[in-house]
Amino acid sequence: MSEPEKALAARSLASCHDCALVVRLPAGRAHVAARCPRCGAKVHRRKVDSLARTWALVITAAMLYVPANIYPVMTVTSLGKSQSDTIMSGAIYLLQHGMWPLALVVFVASVLVPLLKLAALSGLLISVQRGSSWRPRDRTRLYRITEVVGPWSMVDIYVVTILMALVSLGQLASIEAGLGAVFFAGVVILTLLAAESFDPRLIWDRAEASHARS
Amino acid sequence: MSARKLILCHDCDLLNRVAELPSGASALCPRCGGLLDRRVPNSIDRTLALTLAGLVLFLVANAFPFLAMKMQGQVTDTTLASGVRALYAHDERFVGSLVLFTTIVAPLLQLLLLLSVLAPLRFGRRVPGMIPMFRLLRRVESWSMMEVFLIGILVSLVKLADMAQIVPGIAIWSFALLIPVLVAAKASLDPHLVWERIGRRA
Numbered sequence: 001m002s003e004p005e006k007a008l009a010a011r012s013l014a015s016c017h018d019c020a021l022v023v024r025l026p027a028g029r030a031h032v033a034a035r036c037p038r039c040g041a042k043v044h045r046r047k048v049d050s051l052a053r054t055w056a057l058v059i060t061a062a063m064l065y066v067p068a069n070i071y072p073v074m075t076v077t078s079l080g081k082s083q084s085d086t087i088m089s090g091a092i093y094l095l096q097h098g099m100w101p102l103a104l105v106v107f108v109a110s111v112l113v114p115l116l117k118l119a120a121l122s123g124l125l126i127s128v129q130r131g132s133s134w135r136p137r138d139r140t141r142l143y144r145i146t147e148v149v150g151p152w153s154m155v156d157i158y159v160v161t162i163l164m165a166l167v168s169l170g171q172l173a174s175i176e177a178g179l180g181a182v183f184f185a186g187v188v189i190l191t192l193l194a195a196e197s198f199d200p201r202l203i204w205d206r207a208e209a210s211h212a213r214s
Numbered sequence: 215m216s217a218r219k220l221i222l223c224h225d226c227d228l229l230n231r232v233a234e235l236p237s238g239a240s241a242l243c244p245r246c247g248g249l250l251d252r253r254v255p256n257s258i259d260r261t262l263a264l265t266l267a268g269l270v271l272f273l274v275a276n277a278f279p280f281l282a283m284k285m286q287g288q289v290t291d292t293t294l295a296s297g298v299r300a301l302y303a304h305d306e307r308f309v310g311s312l313v314l315f316t317t318i319v320a321p322l323l324q325l326l327l328l329l330s331v332l333a334p335l336r337f338g339r340r341v342p343g344m345i346p347m348f349r350l351l352r353r354v355e356s357w358s359m360m361e362v363f364l365i366g367i368l369v370s371l372v373k374l375a376d377m378a379q380i381v382p383g384i385a386i387w388s389f390a391l392l393i394p395v396l397v398a399a400k401a402s403l404d405p406h407l408v409w410e411r412i413g414r415r416a
Contacts, residue, residue: 013229015222018349019409022220022229038413039345045227078377099372105365140225140246151359154316158366161313163373164304165297166283166290173285173377177306185309192356204226204246 014045047199051125057194058121064186065114071180074160078173086180087111087156109152110184117191120146121198131206143200150195153188157181221250257404258336264399265328271392272325276318280367280385285378293385294318320358321396327351328399335411344412348405355400361393 016036072084094103167175218231225248240252279291301310
């Protein structure tokens, strides 16, 4: 097959999202949903409404990111004194105790990862919408990274959980989860869903289209 | 032609004809570098063995405390479930449910689904429900966050070190073993092979 023939053939083919079987879609209309003959899932050429869904999740996560960092994730009350920690002050606490490797993990996982994920996904969305053909391979790689790093933001939520379980029984000290933890959990879930709803193949659609024009 | 199969790249949708791969080899997309196909030697046996090991470790990790704290003569244990209970007791239902799902429900479901799909396949059988079970497995995998929880334990250790004496429990060692086992199980699973075996004959 020649290159244009290959591209034409690929246009009527789609791979099943669940089992990756290559399925021939009914010609013509792009939005006809076919069923995968092997696993029975609905086959779409691209994830449905990928751009709109991803934008909605990214914007909501970005809005929650602000209160997640302003409100304390936990409050420790010990001998009548109470001290609140935000995500950032928790990382600084570790640093002050000479635990810089852990401080770095917490800072990267809780502060940088959500922020970079939101920035990366916004960048990818904008590049796709503008029909950019700039370095599609690197942009695809960027997408893969955002998929992999997501769960690490859960560290702080787990720390609050463990501390609450350990300390809640003692009368001398008590630990309460703060409002920040709720917002932060929201940010983690939404960014995970956002990464899942973005379709990296859109990067190549636009790159291909602009390649064909020139 | 028959020895080659059509694979559309998962990440960039390039149409590839991939020859039958030898054991242990993988095929990468020439355009974007994504993984197209991979043959893991003895994939089903290997994944099944890791799954069984994982289930035992999971039970130990949940049945025993992973940290104990001594403070003024008082000893407090914590297990995975007691952390979740503490959150619910403080009315943190949303955060509690997220922790419950990512550290208990998702990993357990991951192991049980692997077992229920691979065990019949190992003996050449197909049972009803394999297709939805394997589909669910692929969805649930990304929400299983045991390795992150282990880092959470380490951070907690440091934070409490000032306040009280901390004793690691048996469960912390099973956690530490469970994580590489889960990673290896995920790496040795060959989804293409499983779909080929369980799929309806089209």
